[in-house]
Amino acid sequence: MKQDALSRSAETDSASQRKGAANENVDFGPLANWVGFHLRLAQTASFQAFVAEAREIDLSPGRFATLMLIGRNPGISQTALAVANGRDKSTLTPILEDLERRGFILREKLKTDRRSYQLTLTDTGKKMLEQLTACAKRHDDNLDRIIGVKDRAKFIKILQKITAEIGHDD
Amino acid sequence: MKQDALSRSAETDSASQRKGAANENVDFGPLANWVGFHLRLAQTASFQAFVAEAREIDLSPGRFATLMLIGRNPGISQTALAVANGRDKSTLTPILEDLERRGFILREKLKTDRRSYQLTLTDTGKKMLEQLTACAKRHDDNLDRIIGVKDRAKFIKILQKITAEIGHDD
DNA sequence: GTAAATTAGTTGGGTACAAAACCAATTTAG
DNA sequence: CTAAATTGGTTTTGTACCCAACTAATTTAC
Secondary structure (H helix, E strand, C coil): CCCCHHHHHHHHCCCCCCCCCCCCCCCCHHHHHCHHHHHHHHHHHHHHHHHHHCCCCCCCHHHHHHHHHHHHCCCECHHHHHHHHCCCHHHHHHHHHHHHHCCCEEEEECCCCCCCEEEEECHHHHHHHHHHHHHHHHHHHHHHHHHCHHHHHHHHHHHHHHHHHCCCCC | CCCCHHHHHHHHCCCCCCCCCCCCCCCCHHHHHCHHHHHHHHHHHHHHHHHHHCCCCCCCHHHHHHHHHHHHCCCECHHHHHHHHCCCHHHHHHHHHHHHHCCCEEEEECCCCCCCEEEEECHHHHHHHHHHHHHHHHHHHHHHHHHCHHHHHHHHHHHHHHHHHCCCCC
8 A cells, every 4th residue: 555666675575584674664653644744755756757757858847837837927027937936036047047048938138127037938838838738737637546536626725725824824 | 715925925015016927916827726736835835834943953854754764763774764754865875974973863884784774863863853743743733723634634645645656657 | 606686875966946145227215 | 316225137055855876795696
């Protein structure tokens, strides 16, 4: 029920004298019931799976969300993009540079405010976004299968609630 | 229903002439329904909140899980620890070095297999673990309040299912 | 026995991220 | 209009992570 890469090695391992700290027998203590811990594990796993799914295309999940947000909000600024994306604006600098270099996006200075950029997708970018969308859909269908259609909405709602409310010690 | 960290800043921001790409009006497109995206946002938020909660103590969530696992499984090896922790063993190298340097853990070579280390907590380490446990409990209670006691078990179960099943394309 | 394969841990190279300090353009106060 | 504050974006610095290549210890094959 909880086989990771580990159980494989335990089975492969004919010698049973594993010294008390093998995989299945690890005691997680209170960790086993802590949301944050499982959140991290699930996020990591899902991320990895996405990367695998999108292996043929050479664009990470982070890039994907970025493209999607630009596609949906043409003219968006880097700061707004960062906020929507839940990342620091400084994180976006190299990502956007890369996306521009690869010809997926355009960065035009605003006439009215020459500090800020106006981000839009190029045609190539739009094509890429379509590919990625298909790919992400496959990935998400997988998640659907695992979560179950019935619980999905509720699950997402809880995730959103966590994002919105935690740390905002109201 | 979908306020992120963003809405806060939008409220703080008295000037309402945000130029069309502000926070609330961002169109997330299909992203809004994708589990992976929300998983990332929630994980990041939860992580940040933990760090804030544990600010007085100077130990990150990752360190915390590591300490807990060693405390619960004295003598565990670095590799087993990495697996349980869902991280690469190479990631643990500097972390364990740090924990050892700070006097929280002991790393003893096994007599029977001089390649591997046997990890245990020192008394200081045990004290620290207790502090952290209390701190993590506060953090988790917060999450509890957000998720609701009723849904918590189910939520965790789904997270585990994702961790276990995704990528194992059966 | 020695050679090949395996295993525990480390090192090096690279990505993704945040925080703080910074620059330049713009707005606000006086 | 000028000085101060604010804002959009970049740079720098530091952490956390993975992967692939490596070393040393141990096991397996012959």
